[in-house]
Amino acid sequence: MAKTHQRDYYEVLGVTRTASVDDIKAAYRKCALKWHPDRHPQDKAEAEVKFRESTEAYSVLSDSQKRQIYDTYGHSGLSGAGGGVDFSGTIFQDFHDIFGDFFGFEDLFSGARRGGRSRRSQRGSDLRYDMTLTFEEAATGVNTKIKIPRQEFCGACNGTGAKAGTGVVACQTCGGRGQLAYQQGFFTITRTCPACQGAGQIIKERCTECRGQGRVEKERTIDLRIPPGVDTGTRLRVQGEGEPGPNGGPGGDLYVVLEVKEHPFFERRGADLYCTIPISIAQAALGAELQVPGLAGDEKLKIPEGTESGAVFRVRGKGLADPHGGGKGDLYYHVRVLTPTKLTREQRKLIEQLGTSLKVENKPAERGSSLFDKVKDIFG
Ligand SMILES: [Zn+2]
Numbered sequence: 001m002a003k004t005h006q007r008d009y010y011e012v013l014g015v016t017r018t019a020s021v022d023d024i025k026a027a028y029r030k031c032a033l034k035w036h037p038d039r040h041p042q043d044k045a046e047a048e049v050k051f052r053e054s055t056e057a058y059s060v061l062s063d064s065q066k067r068q069i070y071d072t073y074g075h076s077g078l079s080g081a082g083g084g085v086d087f088s089g090t091i092f093q094d095f096h097d098i099f100g101d102f103f104g105f106e107d108l109f110s111g112a113r114r115g116g117r118s119r120r121s122q123r124g125s126d127l128r129y130d131m132t133l134t135f136e137e138a139a140t141g142v143n144t145k146i147k148i149p150r151q152e153f154c155g156a157c158n159g160t161g162a163k164a165g166t167g168v169v170a171c172q173t174c175g176g177r178g179q180l181a182y183q184q185g186f187f188t189i190t191r192t193c194p195a196c197q198g199a200g201q202i203i204k205e206r207c208t209e210c211r212g213q214g215r216v217e218k219e220r221t222i223d224l225r226i227p228p229g230v231d232t233g234t235r236l237r238v239q240g241e242g243e244p245g246p247n248g249g250p251g252g253d254l255y256v257v258l259e260v261k262e263h264p265f266f267e268r269r270g271a272d273l274y275c276t277i278p279i280s281i282a283q284a285a286l287g288a289e290l291q292v293p294g295l296a297g298d299e300k301l302k303i304p305e306g307t308e309s310g311a312v313f314r315v316r317g318k319g320l321a322d323p324h325g326g327g328k329g330d331l332y333y334h335v336r337v338l339t340p341t342k343l344t345r346e347q348r349k350l351i352e353q354l355g356t357s358l359k360v361e362n363k364p365a366e367r368g369s370s371l372f373d374k375v376k377d378i379f380g
């Protein structure tokens with residue numbers, strides 16, 4: 001079977017073959033921070049590969065036994081035991097500051113975490129909260145309070161799940177370690193103890209408040225600041241406001257996912273706004289000064305003499321804010337000349353008169369001129 005080329009683990013971490021455990025740890029920290037997929041929104045897939053690669057290298061080189069096998073037999077020495085390298089051990093605890101704020105890293109290392117890690121002091125789950133905003137709220141930003149139901153520690157049992165005074169006993173199946181180990185070739189495969197689900201302890205009598213869960217559902221009010229310019233799909237992270245981690249672990253994060261309602265006449269493209277304004281034939285031919293709606297009150301729109309239907313006028317900087325701090329978008333008014341219908345007898349006569357004195361050659365117009373060639377700046 002063809003094997004894909006695997007880079008040398010020392011090369012991946014950029015350390016020499018005699019590097020100390022501390023050197024390896026420091027080198028991995030540098031790599032993991034550099035290739036953290038959250039830092040590479042543009043090329044996430046590539047970053048994930050590098051991130052995995054350096055994590056794999058670290059998981060081998062930080063373990064003296066695996067490192068010795070690797071030094072002697074290379075990659076093939078490690079891949080023989082079925083399932084390749086596992087990420088068991090203390091890596092997620094040692095580098096919690098790196099993994100801790102990475103949303104979805106469980107997917108990236110799917111399966112890797114399950115077996116190797118004790119459930120004591122685990123990070124809490126992330127929570128998602130969906131929120132709908134009006135167009136105006138999204139435009140100006142808003143400070144609001146949200147109420148979220150979440151799991152909190154049960155006060156009656158201090159989160160242990162055991163009825164007061166009864167305590168817990170170590171799980172007999174795993175001897176309190178929370179995991180079971182199997183020897184297979186060079187490897188020790190660990191998996192979560194099924195008897196205690198990795199807790200390492202078993203409750204003798206359950207707490208009646210939380211029915212032994214150690215947690216109860218409570219509603220919590222959180223202050224939320226929504227910056228101006230957010231759009232449908234914007235995700236705001238509130239650090240640590242997810243569910244608390246079991247056994248004193250750090251809390252997960254709360255993700256507020258926004259949906260912004262559409263405006264009756266402003267159409268949004270990124271930070272730019274578009275609005276169609278109907279004008280009469282007379283206004284188009286003679287010019288006019290109009291009061292038109294803007295985001296913050298009315299704007300003056302000067303229609304020059306001889307404006308064509310479809311002309312677009314731009315008011316710079318009157319669009320939406322860029323929530324990432326990139327200035328403001330523009331506001332575009334798209335002018336549409338309304339052809340009169342349902343004429344009175346009087347109006348019909350006037351237009352007939354106009355028609356005899358105003359002749360247009362009805363031959364095909366030249367191709368070209370897109371909408372954007374018609375954009376005219378109102379100011380400057
Ligand atoms: Zn309880």
Ligand SMILES: [Zn+2]
Pocket residue numbers: 171172173174175176177178179193194195196197198199200201
């Ligand atoms: Zn157990």
